[in-house]
Amino acid sequence: xxxxxxxxxxxxxxLTRSWGGRKQTVVFVYQNGSGYSYQAIxxxxxxxxxxDWQIQNKAGAEPQRDYDTLLQAPLGTSFNGVVLIADTTxxxxxxxxxxxxxxxxxxxxxxMPVGGTRIHAYLRHLV
Numbered sequence: 001x002x003x004x005x006x007x008x009x010x011x012x013x014x015l016t017r018s019w020g021g022r023k024q025t026v027v028f029v030y031q032n033g034s035g036y037s038y039q040a041i042x043x044x045x046x047x048x049x050x051x052d053w054q055i056q057n058k059a060g061a062e063p064q065r066d067y068d069t070l071l072q073a074p075l076g077t078s079f080n081g082v083v084l085i086a087d088t089t090x091x092x093x094x095x096x097x098x099x100x101x102x103x104x105x106x107x108x109x110x111x112m113p114v115g116g117t118r119i120h121a122y123l124r125h126l127v
Contacts, residue, residue: 008113015117019044025089026071027096030081038091044072045087067105067122077119079107085123101126 003011023042030037047069071085088099102123111117 003113011112011117015111027086027088027091027099028077029083029086029096031083032081036083036093038093038096040089040091041073041077043074043077046070046072068125069102069123071102071121071123073107073119073121075109075111075116075118079104079119079121084126085121 022044024045025040025042026045028039028041030039048067082104084096085102085104086096086099087102088095103126105122105124107119107121109116109118110120
């Protein structure tokens with residue numbers, strides 16, 4: 001049975017309330033033409049646990065680490081043209097240069113209604 005507009009609004013309001021107090025500001029770096037633009041966005045930032053490379057996985061092989069951090073962004077967040085994401089609150093070139101930087105592996109809309117309620121982005125730390 002498809003969800004009606006009231007149910008979708010209810011899901012969105014619950015999600016918005018659940019994010020309260022857990023948001024963190026990060027800076028998205030977009031490439032536009034020959035320059036870069038910086039935009040501070042509030043997201044949920046979840047670093048992945050450390051992997052002990054000496055402990056093998058269930059199949060007996062070394063564990064694979066496909067992403068370092070899971071980022072949950074609001075549904076309207078644009079990932080088109082994102083070069084990197086910096087773990088800083090200041091949207092400037094010098095602040096981004098000094099911060100830890102992450103590459104976007106994949107950004108997927110997640111959630112119950114068609115089109116999702118939020119975006120999960122899987123990030124890899126840039127050395």
